[in-house]
Amino acid sequence: MSDPLFEEDEVPTWIFTFADLMSLLLVFFILMYSLSKMTETTLESALSSIQIALSSNGANINQSPRFYSGGGSKLIAPETPQLADTQDLTFSEEPIDTEEREQVNEIANDIANKMVSSNLSNAVSVFEDGEKITIRVDGQTLFESGEAQLSYEAEFIFNKLIDIFNRYPEYSISIQGHTDNIPINTVRYPSNWELSAIRATTALRYFLEAGFRPERMTATGYADSIPLVRNDSPENRAINRRAEFVLQKDPDLQKLYGK
Structure with missing residues (x-):
């Protein structure tokens, strides 16, 4: 007990x-x-x-x-870069004949209409300057922040671009990656230069796997060296984070495809 x-x-x-x-x-x-x-x-x-x-x-x-951040006692203030000159971005150096200018304008309008009909006008913009056509895609739509793996939305956009590029085989494609000015320093991407370059080559590889000729395409990373607007707000930095596909008629491709 x-x-x-x-x-x-x-x-x-x-x-x-x-x-x-x-x-x-x-x-x-x-x-x-x-x-x-x-x-x-x-x-x-x-x-x-x-x-x-x-x-x-x-x-x-x-x-x-x-x-x-100055030891945590100051708010971050990004450096003010020198913006790209408008003429460098939107105008060609050599004069273009009227017929070619009209053809480029027609192609640019065709691409823009396809983006609108695919409900992609919020993520994709189309510009032409007489000899070049630039398809500008919002970076946040293509890649997760700080990553270079294509998103689901990117595949949908790229499949639309494949149809467009196949319609104009005599045009070369220059893929350009751009970031904002927020620094990155990871094991995989020591700086924005590596990140933008790998993003551009990731896009290039997607099109090569779709059957495009390697000599038709190039990929370049520009980091934050060519901002569209000043990196002084989250909204502006989002504008600068982008991928651009620059189409330009190539004489060698014209001979190859007889156009």
Whole structure:
């Protein structure tokens, strides 16, 4: 027969809930106290840390807070790059005859109409400058932040581009990758130069696997060296993150296809 003097009392289950509640209240009051003592410097430090952690390039980017935010006491202010000259982006250097200009304009309109009919006008834009046609695709539609693997949406867009490129085999295709100015430093991508170049070659490989001739295509990464707008806001940085497909009539391809 057991001695009741040595029996252990059972701990009521509600005590665990009560202990958790007390712990949460303690943390809450500590947080309130720390906020009441926050200075402008500590507030900027906290905001700069959040800005790094939640940058537009995502959590895959390994950035050094001490290097990019002044030790956590200053808000991040990206450097102001020199914007690409409008003439370099939109005009050819050599004069183009009227017939070729009209042909390029007709092809550009055909491509733009196909993008609209495919409900891709929000992600794809088409421009022509007399001899070149530029198909500009929103980078966020093609790739996840800080990655070079094609998204599901990218395959849908690329399949539409395959149909277009097959219609005009005498045009060469220059694939250009562009990023914003937020630095990246990961094992796979030490900088935006590697990221933009690998993204461009990933797109090129997709078209090569679809049967396009290698001599028809090139791929180049430009990182943040040719921004469309200043990288001074999340919206502008999103505009600068893009892939461009530049079509230009190639004499060698014209001979090959008899056009």
